[in-house]
Amino acid sequence: MFKTLLSAPISAKLGVIVIFGYVVVAVFAPALAPYKETAIVGASYELWSDEFLLGTDNIGRDMLTRLIYGARNTIGIAFVTVSLAFLVGGVMGMLAAILGGWYDMVISRVVDILMAIPSLVFALLLLTVFGTSIPSLVIIIALLDSTRVFRISRSAAMNVVVMEFVEAARLRGEGMAWVIRKEVLPNIMAPLLAEFGLRFCFVFLFIAALSFLGLGIQPPLADWGSMVRENATLINYNDITPLLPAVAIAGLTVAVNFVVDWMLHLSSGLRSDQQQM
C-alpha cells in the first residue's frame, strides 16, 4: 500500500499528511490543549497574546483550546455518523443486490422517496420533533445519509452479484452472510472507500452547518460550526479569529477531497484493468 501512496500526486500526499495531522489533534486533544474545554479563563474577545495564543472567545474561553477540542468533537461525531450510515446503507444495498425481486423494488422505492426531500430540510424537521441531543443528531444524519450509501453500494454490488463466482458460491450452498462478506464486499471496497471519504466530508460540513444554525452540537461542547456563529460579531471589527474554525473545517474537507479524488482515479484505473481480463 505504501508503494501506491508514494506514487500519488502531490495534492493527495498533502491531503494524507493533513488528515493525519487532524486525527492526531483529535485523539490527543486533552494532552495538546493548554486549558480545559469549558473553562472560562479570561475576559471576552481578548487579543492574541502569549497567554492566549489565539485570543479568547465570546465568553472568555481560550480559543486554541476550543479549536483543539472542537476537532475531537466534530470529527469524532462525523466519523461515528458516517460509519453508522455505511453500516446500515452498505448492508441494505448489498442485500438488495443479492436478494433482488420484491425486496429490492420496495426498498429502492422507499429510499427514492426519502431522497426526494432535501436532506437539510428533512434533518431540520426531524430535529424539531426529536430534539437536538447528540444521539438523535447522529441517528438522524446517519439514516438520511444511509440512503445515498444504499444507492452506491447497491449499484456496485449489482455488478458483482451477476458474476460466475458468486453463482458458484451460492450453488455450493454458502449462506447469505458468507457471500456478502467473502464475495461481494471485497470487490466493492474501492468505490465504497471513496464514497466513505466523500460522505465524511458531506456529513462533516452538514454537522458544521447544523451547529452553525444552532441546531447541531449544543454548547458548552466545543464545535467548529457553533464557534463560527458565537464569535461572528468579531468580523465587524476586522478580526479574523472567527474564521479560524471555518478554516479548520475547510482544511479537513479539502484534504479529504484531494485524497478521494486520487482514490477514484486509482479505482477507475483498476476497474478498467479487470475488464481487460
Add this chain to the structure above:
Amino acid sequence: MPPLLKIVLQRLALGLLTLFAVSIIIAFVVELLPGDITQAILGQTATPETVAAFRKEIGLDRPAHVRYVEWLGGIFHGDLGQSLASKREISEFVGTRLSNTLFLGGLAAAIAVPLALLLGLLAALYRNSIYDRVVNLVTLTSISFPEFFVAYILILFLSVKAGIFPGISNVSTDLAFSEQLFRTLLPALTLTLVVLAHMLRMTRAAIINLLSSPYIEMARLKGTKPFRVIVHHALPNAWGPIVNVIALNLAYLVVGVVVVEVVFVYPGLGQLLVDSVSKRDLPVVQACAIIFAAVYILLNLLADIVSIVSNPRLLHPR
C-alpha cells in the same frame, strides 16, 4: 401523443406521487415521537389541563388520517394552518418569504449558470494547461468549503474591509427594485460560488468526454478551428449531462439558501424554517418542509426530463 408530451406527463405523475408520499412522511413525522410532542414543547408547564388544551389546539385529539386529510385539503385551498408561536395564519407570511427566497436563488442562478458554462468551456478548450489546472484546484477547493465560510469571507472582504455591500440584507417589498437587487447581491454571490464549482467541473468533464469521439476527430482533420469544434460539434451533445447538473445544482441551491439566509439575515423561507425549528413551531416547519420538498422535486423532475429530451435515443425508445 407526441413522445415528448407523454414523457413529461409520465414524469410529472411520478413527481406528484413522490410529493404525495413525502407529504405523508412530513405529516406523520410527529407520530414518531417517543412520548408526546406536547410534553416536549410545553416542558415545565405541562399540567394535565394545559396538555389537553394544547392537544386540542393542534388537533391531536382527532385520529391521524383525519388530520392528514384536513391538512392536505387545507393546502389545496391555500390554508397552511396556524403558527404555534405567533398564532398568525401561516399562508400570510409564507408567500413573501417564498418569493424572496426564489428571488435570491434566481439571482444566484442567473450569475452562476452562464459563468459556469463559459469557464467550463474554456477549461475544456485549454485542457491540461495552467488555466485548466488552476481552475481544477480552485473548484475542488471551493466545493469543500462550508457555505457560511464563503459567506463570512465575502462579508469580511466586501463589506467590512471594502465597505461596498451591506453585511445584512434587509430586503422588503417596499424598496425599489435596484435597492433590493443591491442588498441581495452579496448572498447571491455566496450561493454562486458554492454551485459554480460543481457546474464548471461537470461542463468541462462532459465536453472532454465527447472530444474523443470519431466525428470530433473528423472535424479537427477537416481543419475546423478548435473553438468551433467545441461549440458547434461537441457542445450540442454535451447539453444532456450539463443541464442535468445545472438542474441538480439549482435543487441544491434550495438547500444551500437556508444557511446563507441565516448568515445575511435575509427574510426568506430558509430563515423562517430555522427560526421555527428553534421555537419548535411544528406547523410552520411542516409547511416550509413541504414547500421546499415540492420545489426540490420539481427541479429534479426538470433535470430528469431535460436529460431524456436531449438524448434522442431516450426520447424515441424502440
